[in-house]
Amino acid sequence: MQSFDDFVLRAAGCPPYGYQRRLAEEGLPDVLRVPTGAGKTMAAVLPWLYRRRHHPDPTVRSGTPRRLVFVLPQRALVEQTVRVIGRWLDALNEPEIGRYVLMGGVDRDDRAWKMHPEQDAIFVGTQDMILSRLLMRGYAEPRANWPMSFGLLHADTQFVFDEVQLMGPALPTSLQLHGLRDKIQTAMPCRSMWMSATLDVPRLGEVAPDLDPNLGVVELSEDDRTGPLRVRLAATRRLERIEIDGKRYARELSSRIVSEHRPATRTLVVLNTVDRATEVFDAVTKLAPAADLVLLHSRYRPPDRAARVAAAIAVPGAAGTIVISTQVLEAGMDITSELMVTELAPWSSIVQRAGRCNRDGHASDARILWTPPPSGLKQHLPYQAEQLEHARGVLADLEGEDVTSVRMQEAARDLDPPVHPVLRRCDLIDLFDTTPDLDGNDIDVSPWIRDSDDRTAFFAWRAIDAMDETAPYPARDELCPAPLGDAVRELVTKRQARTFDHRDGRWRRAISADVRPGVVIVLDAASGGYLPDRGVSPKSTDPVPTLPPAEPRPVEAVETDPLSQVTGPWVALSVHLADVEREVARLLRELDPSGITLEQRTAAELAGRYHDLGKAHPTFDTSLREAAAEDPIGIGPWAKSPGRGALRHKPRFFRHELVSALLLTDLDTGLLDGVAEPDLVGHLVLAHHGKVRLSVRARPGEQHTRVLGVEDGDMTLDLTLPDGRTLPARSLSLEPTRMGADGLTARALRLRDRPDLGPFRLAFLEAVVRSADWIASASYETETCCE
Structure with missing residues (x-):
């Protein structure tokens, strides 16, 4: 086995810092508190990978979670982080490590990781996408996939939360989830590491009552401060206030x-809102400087955002580069500048922004020019007014001083942290039920994920006139986040818009009430609303270039069964x-889930055996034959038919x-005689x-003798x-569909509330059965559309 130093040298071309070596030897701590620019991304990824795949002790390898989930506060950083990690994996020749981006939408990557839960893998995503999945309400994810993401991510996962001081309510939520996993127990152990230069560890227990407050903390040692890191730690930048007339602010x-x-250098400009960043960018563009100009914020589709990030981090040419950005570059982006111009922001944000000025310590005269936002009633947004006043006072104390990142961290004054909603155990239990209410609404998880001003919906642009009711769900590259403001609502109400009804399995016209956190809405590309170089632009009427959907299959909904159609032959x-x-x-x-008993494993296997018994029903048999591309040879019953037609049932x-579940509850079948966990088998079958x-429950319009298309007295x-x-x-x-102690709902609730199962282990078993179903279904394909 190679040493960690050799391992890092192969991956990154440089030896590790001392604290990174310590993480490889001792494992990732609960809290990593090191300054910005000190290599936290590498400290999270390479020590985990070394311990999982290359550590000389096999017990260390087996005891290291197979999944690393890297959580970022900003969307614009995801692609760059993925590229950096990808370069390390390529240099190490690690093709077996899965590389996944959790950004919403339906594509093959999203399907692949769920089909291969046994795979060692690295995930990168934002707090919105990952925490919503950990709360079983995955943003921009089909409803039917929510339990699967929840079940797999809460098992055998090492979470890494980067720059948590920027995460708002996501920090206490992540802490609470960690504590609840420990208390309720999971199928396989999970770990969490929170990274920040300014994290107040003693306060964590105050915001997360279910968290064990005895957290392990790793900080820089004296050897780190005097070793190769010293150049970065000693890097300074001078702080200077500039006065800008608020009435002519952009000009x-x-x-x-x-x-x-300055020519041949990079200037970073950080503004607190997308509107001001765009306005200032337009004003700079009118001045026609020789420098390359880049506008960067979060409201782009992924390919456009990746192009902006690449332009921002590219080596400046002779005239240099001016990057005008929002706070998206505060965390995770390895970029430096000789000049930074920033608006006043909370002190933790100022520290992070400063870490992008003379980051490598090579600039001789680095400066940060700061100015308050233009005056007005809401000038402090998206932050709190007291946060800006606090930062103004600290900056006044440091005016004209050449400061290091460490000096800036030490200069912070006490400020009461903002109060965020706390995820309670009962909240998590309630979220386990993914059924919408009778009006189609769900529990809103956004208060546990982002502050109200940062909550977003997701938009895609297509030719709506050519889009039928069964069109594929948008792929990840089609989706663009946008805030839940009036301008975005007008895009929906004044132009053609569609949203997917997960009950009916059809796209329908979207209305203003559909605009809520995490929803996916398709807008008409011909009507505008988006510019590739500006992002979401509600006033634009220029046609939007469309992107092809990546997944040709119809999305799973209550009325659809896309996995029952394959490109291969009929399957008995x-x-x-x-x-x-x-x-x-x-x-x-x-x-080999340590938290699952032998009886529970047996129940899952039996669920695999019996999961599709219900296809031996005349309704399903007729639907399968009518949608098939050819007649079967044999009498059936059948599980799969060849073709790609929509499978629609009557009734x-x-x-x-x-x-399937009704057959298992029928004692006369004898299918579960002598089985230790009959209710678990039944639930896993029902939930597959x-x-x-x-x-x-019956759908609106169904007669009292019918539930979900099944009539009382139907013959199989x-x-x-x-x-x-x-x-x-x-x-x-x-x-069994009626209320009562023997009903399917009562049985499922008892499983959810059992100390030896609970929501995490129950969802894990659901996910395993479903993964197995996907794998088996993919094996019947003659094309690779399921892979």
């Missing part, structure tokens, strides 16, 4: 920027049941997994599409089981 500030910029139901049972057993062997809302889980078809037994046709009873 005066742009003139100052251009006059202060008995064959598919045997394949899924085998895949569940294989996944559990490879994952509507039919769910075959409900039929993520559509029917805790709440089992004869079926041969994988073990050779025959399950004769039989009459179905809807009694």
Whole structure:
């Protein structure tokens, strides 16, 4: 086995710092408190990878979580972080490590990691995307996938939260989730590391009552301060206030920027709002400086944002580069400048911004020019007024001083931290039910994720006239975040807009009430609203270039069964049941979840065997045949048919997994005789599409004798089981769908609340069964659309 120093030298071309070596030897701590620019990204990724894959002690390798989830506060940083990590993995020749971006939408990456939960993998995403999935309300993610993300991410994962002082309510939420995982217990251990130069560790227990306050902290040692890091730690920048006339703010500030910029250098300008950043960028553009100009903020589609980031970090040419940005570059972006111009911001943000000025310590006369935002009633937004006043006082004390990052951190004064909503245990338990209320609404998790001014919806642009009801869900590259303001709501109400109805499985016209945190809305590309060089532009009517959807399959909804259609031949139901049972057993062997008992593993395997019993129902059999590209050879019943036609059932809302669960609750079938965990088998079968889980109720318009397309007294078809037994046709009873101690809902609630299961372990088992179903289904494809 190679040493960690050799490992890092291969990956990054330089030896590790002392504290990074310590993390490789001792493991990632709860808190990493080191200055900005000290290599925190490398400290999170390479020690984890070394301990997971290359440590000489096999117990260390097996004891290191297989997934690393790197959580960033800003969207603009995701692509750069992914590229850096990718270069390390390529240099180390680690092709088996999965590399995934959690950014919403439907694409093959999102499907691939769920199909391979046994894979060692690195994930990068924002606090919005990751925490919403940890709360089972994944932003820009199809509803049916919420339980799967929740179940897998809360097992065998090392979380890393970067620059947590910028995360607002996401910090206490991440702390609470860590504490609740420890108390409720998970299928496999999870760990968390919070990184910040300014984190007040004793206060963490005050904002997270379920967190064990005894946290391990790693900081720089004296050897670090006198070793190779000393150049960066000693880097200074002079702080100077500049006065800008608020009435001519953009014009005066742009003139100052251009006059202060030096050729062959990079100037960073950081403004607190997208509107002001765009206004100042336009004003600088009118001055036509020789320098390259870059506008950078969070409201771009990923490909456009990646292009802006690449231009921002590129080596400046002879005339230099001027980057005008919002706070998106405060964390995670390895970029430096000789001149920074910034608006007044909370002190933690000022410290982070300063870390992008003379970051490497090579500039001889680095300066930070700061100015208050233009005066007005809401000039402090998106921050609190007292935060800006606090920072103004600290900056006044340091005026004209050449300061290091450490000096700036030490200069902070006491300021009461903002109060954020606390995620309680009962909140997490309530979130386990993913069924919307009767009006189609869900529990709003956004207060636990971002401050109200930062909450966003996600927009895609398509030719709406050519978009039918079953069009594919937007891919990640199509999605652009936008704040929930009046201008964005007008995009929806005054132009053609569509949103996906997860109950009906169809796109419908969007209305103002649909604009809520995390929702996905498709706008008409011909009507504008977005410019590739400006991002979201509500006033623009220029046509928007469209991007192709990455996933041709229709999205999972209550009325759809996309996995029941394949590009290969007809698949007999008995064959598919045997394949899924085998895949569940294989996944559990490879994952070896320490928190799952032998009886619970057996229940999951049996769920694989019985999950699709309900396809032996005349409604499903008829739908499958009508949508097929060719007639079957044989009598069935069938699990899959060839073709890509939409599988629509008559009667509507039919769910075959409900039929499967009803058969298992029928004691006369004898399917679960002698099974230690019959209710667990039944729940995993019912939940294996993520559509029917805790709440089992009729859809509006269904007669009282029908629930989800299943009629009381319906007859099933004869079926041969994988073990050779025959399950004769039989009459179905809807009694288990009704309220009562023996009902499906009551059984599921008892499982959720059991100390030896609970929400984390139960969702993990749901995810394993579903992964096995996906893997088996992909094996029948003659094309690679499922991979």
